[in-house]
Amino acid sequence: MDDVWLVDFYAPWCGYCKKLEPVWQEVGAELSRSGSPVRVGKMDATAYSGMASEFGVRGYPTIKLLKGELAYNYKGPRTKDDVIEFANRVAGPAVRSLPSRQMFEHVLKRHSVLFLYVGGESPLKEKYTEVASELIVYTYFFSASEDVLPESVTLHELPSVLVFKDGTYFTYDGENGSFLCLSGKLVAIAVTDEKDLTEQNVLCSSLSSRDFQFGHMDGNDYINSLIMGEVSVPSIIILNTSNEQYFLPAEPVEDLQQLLQFFSSVLDGSAPAYGGDGFLQRIKRVAYDARSTVMSVFRSSPLLGCFLFGLPLGVISLMCYGICTAESEDDTELMKRDGFTDEEEDEGEEEEQQRSHGAPHVTVSSYKSTKTVFK
Secondary structure (H helix, E strand, O other): OOOEEEEEEEOOOOHHHHHHHHHHHHHHHHHHHOOOOEEEEEEEOOOOHHHHHHOOOOOOOEEEEEEOOEEEEEOOOOOHHHHHHHHHHHHOOOOEEOOOHHHHHHHHHHOOEEEEEEOOOOHHHHHHHHHHHHHOOOOEEEEEOHHHOOOOOOOOOOOEEEEEEOOEEEEOOOOOOOEOOEOOOEEEEEEEOOOOOHHHHHHHHOOOOOOEEEEEEEOOHHHHHHHOOOOOOOEEEEEEOOOOEEEOOOOOOOOHHHHHHHHHHHHHOOOOOEEOOOHHHHHHHHHHHHHHHHHHHHHHOHHHHHHHHHHHHHHHHHHHHHHHHOOOHHHHHHHHHOOOOHHHHHHHHHHHHHHHOOOOEEEOOOOOOOOEEEO
């Protein structure tokens, strides 16, 4: 069996990395103590930049679980319990079997969202397993036989895929040619303040989910980094995950009618789209990531930032100064070929001074052995 590694890619100057350090030590100790197959390590991404780039590391700290040829990103809270839960979930099989109804009821109580495949071998199960391998970072995937399900769950056909959430369940029917949460719908996110969720939740819950998926987010930090801009709080943003475009209302949304108009304008194409995945947008993303990295360095350690970026600039400035002030060798050779040297230039200046004071003019010829004196 291949080793499973939970790796923290960090930078020595990163303040967030330093804050994660004690948590990371607790994670390693707990996983080792519990007998988990997950091995915990860390890597200086600035010293091993090639390997970090190979794993797609773009910011610090980046937590990845390496399992075989797959690398899973962790994007949850950086707490000991959350990181350990992620490691144990992803390190195990993508699809876990539920052998009894008692086990099914147990996992249903433990997890707020879970997927369940019911039936035998089929093309649907192959697709289910494939998707589970990619989306195991978000939730759990299980399989079971029909007799494991409680009587309250009704299946119209086998095999089937069910989603259990909020005390109820939904059956995947495949009508839209998509699978599970890979629906291709526009994602509408309410960017809110944790203390003021009521109004935004009411607005979102009043809308149909035929064309949109809905959610809310506390604070705007993630959205700001996603769109490389600034959104106010509270606000509504619609993301098109297929082409990385996003839509923002022209004016603040104050009631349900304005929100419905905004959604309608997105669907009929009249709302302006921002972002995208074009070449210029990618260049902008690279520049934004570089700027964010520089700013994080200066925020976490101003002195280190001045040293890291000031020293190279100082060296470059000295090099440019040396190049600009250095005497050209070609000019020196040309002066020698013309018989004009610094010594002769000094003699010429002395002659000019002597003439101005009426002194005799003496010329010394280097080509003849005689001297001519003019009085």
